[in-house]
Amino acid sequence: MKALTDAMRVPALYLRLAREDRRAGRQLRLVQDRRAAIGAKDVILVATLRNEAFRMEAFAEHYRRLGVRHFLFVDNDSDDGFMDWADRQPDVSVWHTAASYKAAAFGMRWCNDLLRRHGIGRWCVCVDPDEFLVYPRHETRDLAALGAFLEEDRRLALHCLMLDAYSDRPLAETVLEVGADPFAVCPFFDRDGYVQRAGWGSGLFIQGGPRLRTHFPDRPEAAPALNKIPFLRWERRYHYRSSMHDAWPFRLNRAQTADGPAATGHVTGCLFHFKFVASLKDKAAEEMERGEHYEGGREYARYHADAAGEFFEPGLSVRYEGPEQLERLGLMSPGAWF
């Protein structure tokens, strides 16, 4: 009997996940449809956002350069003119919803549903609008080339370390103007100190960076996860769990596989996280009121309290120079990608 219930558990889980995704997907209303422009083998990007219009120019520019051909955005009720920006973009489709971000597993169920509808069999980028993907040799090789290599290397996904980027000035002076390049405004990141342990679903749980050392030195186990899976070839059974940190089925979380070269590793990337800019102050106040984020927005409560916002630490903070630098520091690896 127990064997039978165990055998049923996995199919039951996937049925539940599929149902939840579809239910969340019904909250979405297509408001800008340019999907006709999507080609059969194009790399697409899926993201959920709310009042991030000031970032979109640089965001779209960065991912277009990497070879993203179409953007699928879930607009969680923005009122900052996001739609005006989107209207000018030939490669952007937008779904609108005013439903709860939290109830949709922090937007992931909306993304899951869009990926199910448009991403199956295709290499997809799934990131937040403040996350900028970099990977080895991204200046000369596009995401399609990376996807082709991962496929030939029998990899299901690109695992990335999230690098919290910050400036060497107080938070109030770190202003990200509309359309500004965030790499120029927040050029610094922690060169090391990323602690990894066995994590959920055969994955590796990574913590570290400025948030660990300034916000969580007293209870580091509660620090945010920095492992993400932002680039993968979507399949019908796939589901992100929460915020692209981990996913079902478990094999997606496995950054190292037994058939890989034992002592070496697979290709990995980094995800620059440009969260620590002046606009965050306003956002923190708003998000605390909404309580829509993880654990009741406790992280935002911290940002609100941390008036100086000083992450810069000589000796630990380094200025971003390019993908070779991240390889040199060991934060990402080209693996066997010749």
Place this chain on the structure above:
Amino acid sequence: MRLLFVILAHERPEEAAALARALVGGASDARALVHFDARVGAAPVEAFRAAAADEPRIEALEERVATPWGEWGLVAAPLAALRRAEAMAEAWDWTADRVVLLSGACLPCRPMGQLERFLSARPEMEFIEVEDHAWITGGLRSERWKLWFPFNFRTQYRLHKTSVGVQRLLGVSRRFPKGLTPRFGSQWWCLTWETCAAMLAYARAHPERMRFFERVWIPDEMAVQTLVHALVPARRIFGRGLTHFQFTDKGKPVVHHDDHLDYVLGLDAFFFRKAAPGATRLRAACLDLAGAGPKRFGAPVARDGRDTADYALKVRAQAGFPTAGRPFHAAQAAPAADAVLGCACTPYTVVVGPPGRTRAVLARLGEAGLVALGEAFAPGWCDLGEGREVFEGMRPEHWRIRDMHPALWLARLAGRGGGRTALGWSPLHAAPLLGAVLRDPRAVVVNALPRTGDEDADLLAFAEACAGEAHHASPPSARLGAEPVARVRAWLDAAGALNLWRQLALGAGDVGTEATRATLLAMPWAPDPERLAGARRRSFEASLLRLDAASPPAGEAVRGGLEAAWADWHAAATREGAA
């Protein structure tokens, strides 16, 4: 020199047209016949014809076959091209001297002028791999032709495997055609027209033998090779083609990108495969190169010049040496210690002993030029040394972060000091990591434990020296109560440090590897000045000799610091003895 390029294209007609144009344009008298995979339909061929309409020397073949991986089409297509060239010889008033077989994903990496010179200097040579079955590195070997393969390897993998297994059980063994010996090699070749014509004649004379090859496993690595072996004397076979190719450890061809331009220019070949679809700059540069003057490149292509080592070395260099704690390396995840220290390539110095004692030694090491930190692994405090509030971004109050992955923290401390980091370490602190340090050949370990040779006395002396330390597990009071030695021993044991202490204090058992012991320095110390004897000094000096032999980068500074610390202690002990 008249060259005929036969190009097997799948899709991307514009790129195939550009390749054919560059090859024909770069050579002095050349033609190109391009075969499109029958599976892609008519549209790409139309696009190709449109793109090459103004170039009469380029032609898309009318006769088309499907050319999926590992199937007969990959032999039938070049043969169709050869038949076309033969049939058109009169109409064109042109017969090739040489035929070069390429794929649409191949690119030239040397000027065609140099290719012509190279071929003219070797007038009778056939550039093709012709090897026996030892050439096949894995999977099926002679079974490639002994068995039948009715199922597709890629789409019907299970059926394919089952059918191979069943045929093995039944002992199926097809007879190889009479007069031929099976030979294998890469599918890309460059042959003289005489040999090509002889192959066509052979195929016409023995259609049943050709049909045999239609049903072997991966005929494109076998059919032409076997025919050339039968038709051409061995001395005329060069043994390799003119196309560079390299496979990954997953058996896929290596794909070249824009950043590979320098690499492909150094290849010992005239063509390479394959270029990534998005590598537009690489493609443009290589096509441009095809028409360049032959003098730009001088190095000849050697018969045995298989430059695979470069690829293997580069892949090993970029993936085989992870940094300490590299993300997504399971072996580097907490609580791993040895693997992490093994990947941190920086030497460091560790003074093991009670904190009071190590402080004195560290002070001298600091004066001698080392970066002397304190008891960095003390519980509840990462002691970075007197008055140091932060060390390169690491702070004493970060001890909980340190305890998440102690080995990574140590690797960071060592790395930041650039090989000159020195730490104090009580054997009671982070004992598993200290054990790994003792095994780490890059650690210079200074043993500053009380060592009189009497275990009980040393235990008591150690416990007494640890008493009253702010960031140290408090020892049981040694002077009071029954069986003080047993209680001290239990205290060490509870911290998992008893064995470490025994190894270090008594020299019992093996302390790590040979390499470790070479840098394990005796800094003997006893609370009892009577013990300050010549023998101790001699053992100290002997261990300094070991330091010189191992010569770590900071060896001179370590030596100087230890000499000074020894002199301090000697003076203090003598004073005490006198008092």
